[in-house]
Amino acid sequence: MAETKAPYFLGIDVGTQGLRSGIFDLRGNVVALSFYSYPEYHPRPGWAEQDPIDWWKAVQDTVRRCIYEGEIQPEDIASISVSASSCTVLPVDRFGNPKYRAIMWMDVRAFDQAARINATENPILRYAGGHESPEWMIPKALWLKENLPDIFANSDFIVECQNWVVYKLTDRWVTSLNNAICKWNYCPTEDGWPVSLLRDLNFEEVLQKWPREIIPVGKPVGELTKRAAHELGLIPGIPIIQGGIDAYAAMVGLDVVHPQRLAIVIGSSTCHMALSETPIFSKGIWGPYQGAVLPDMWILEGGQSSTGSIIKWFSDNFAAQECKEACDIGESLFDVLDKIAAQVAPGSDGLIVLDNFQGNRSPYQDPLARGALWGLSLSHTKAHVLRAMYEGTAYGTFHILEVLAQDGFDVQEMYASGGGARSKLWLQIHADVTNVPIYLTTVEEASTLGTAIYAAVGAGFYNNIPDATLKMVQISGQIYPIKENYEIYRFYYDKYIKSYFSMKDLMHEISTRVNRNQNSARSH
Template structure:
């Protein structure tokens, strides 16, 4: 292992692509970022242009190499994480036939209900209900509503699969993605072919690559075409990519028994590893071999958290933006200052954070957001703090549901962009009434992709070994006991409001 060698982690998020150049000890020595645009053609629909993922990769990698003054010979491995369930149709050369259906797109809720109604045995891994975000409902929607696109498509794949093809020139599938979002279960023999035939998707497997590769593994090499665009050496090892939140869990080092990783970004994902299946909860699922072969990964999530904050910023924070520009600070600093001046509980405001439906524990794509309790005494700071409190209540609900079904929780790690807000971190700790574990590297998903790259580079033999060397716990955020009673009351109102709206 050369002291001047580094790995590159590519983190394809909802709002941007981040490129992190990382050393063997997990230090990020250079970083680049490029925005990604999302369009919303109709309520609950969300789409992205796949070509923008690649152009963002070129920009972000170039920024990282230039800012760190790092030569192409120093990059010895590449890792990749992407949003999950971002589905696109393309020809065999990877040319998209339409914009990709972003992970948060809920248009296929009728198809999801139909798939769930089959009662197929594979549904036990997803608590009996398929999300409209996932591969099979979206593919079925395409087949029914855009028949020409579906017929022409040689490939119906995810963002990770398409990006791996752009990087290596080869088509593969990620075991991480298919085990989590495609209803693939090794204990039951793999693909749920009977289920797909029952709903009219018996031809779908012909549009999928045949090779399924475990996360962080494979024989991928950077193609000459990709190397020229990215400014890297052809033949650089490329680890099989996976879901951003799952790489974020690895980047937090939250892989032990009793560990829960809470990845706070545009959405919030909750992940835990288990040697046994935990079934029957409102969590999204219990997935065999999804991260480490031989183990189950439990997952839950909130469809919209950080994206709600961004929605507020875009539509209602004009004055704050002007102030931020005047002071030369980020707008979220101004918003956090306003929210910090408001007492816990936001003077009676209750918000349901179901802007894009409820992923867990209700699995209700028709759920909608609500702001209740407004008065003339409330201002922008109240609203923004209440959004922080609502999203934290959503995480508490998810963790309590898991505990009721046998999930043991000892440590809660937070990662993702949400950890940049000290206020949001403290509210999480206060609402959960648990210490929050923070690691040194705040871009945990990018670090997770770099850890996968470290396996491809041959630095380490597995994720546990790599995490021990590359992840450092920095500190704990302790809950404030003085806020417990206020947040217990708020939490009960948060739960009751859902049932009032959805009865």
């Protein structure tokens, strides 16, 4: 580890499966990292919930461990920032006490509400790729009103996870401009709050339940309270700097703060973020979002609902023994999986995988789409299946890049982070399929680093985010496309695209029937 010295910046990253806190110095060197896992609850198909009390326990545990393991003094923490997965929605009273478990970002119970929002054809939806997601704030808040009216009525605020953790640190209810623009339909170029859309829905009352003070990322929110300082083992008065959505913090932690670059964050799902100097309206791509991270830049966002989760599904069901043996000798999961998949040549001898295991986020925005594996023969092995999964998820990324290119945005470089970035073979396949080089950074936890960069900027140690990333993000490696593999993959990518349209109606029929049967079984 590089030699580090004060001042230090604390980034808190509230994720899906757990919370990570990290302490970094002015050069972006890691001083300490700590992770705390917590459970998810799935009371019905398509539902996903968490207990906010688990988030706060995780903050306490990880911050205290970072201070201890980093062997630093609490007074050397110059500033703190918080980012979180979104849109995880929570009804609370004015003191932050939850009225209901948090409805996680992946929860799609508000499918009907989102459909009604889309039916309005309100002009603001063009800034959402033309299609509101049931994952977002307005559909979930509307679901609360219609299905839990007492909870909705008796809640002082309807907030996100990020708002809640910031309140716990500062006793202030504020909204991150990043979250508001990207998940709450707030649009700076269209008079701000989505009043006309809410009027179409007869739902203007929700405006009274949102924290109305909006603060951009990298700007001060307040100071750490005495109570919070005591619980975290810190000193009161430390500046709290506004963060936002974790994937966007990862974009900053990867130095994707310049046009023509794309951040690809490969976790259970994959997020794709890029900056543009002009607004680009691509159907099926979220945005364009003006000023969500940098004041004069627009963000374009694509995403795949299932990527790392598909690989985990494979390893749990078909490679458990190999993974256990590797763990026993200290090998990583991806070391094992890469060895298995490397036995097979590009194209997987004709196997095609559709990566829509949890629906398609971009560009089809089709929650009823499902995964598929076709082209099987008796000569295929589990190595072929794994390689085809690596390739199918890379095809999904290439599809998003092609949609962006058709609308005038040409990606020239990709910067990768997330658990999936630990697989060199999977990254090589992404580079080969897309014909775009991939760059890796020294700090794998790009979201935590990006959040700490917000803290450093907000405390005045750098003039702006690009100045900070220039000093705090270091490139550690490059992966270049192999031309002959790209030519092979062009053929199979064409079949991947055609597969969705050939199977779309069948997938919808199956999904609808399965969902109906599951709901019927639960009701009995």
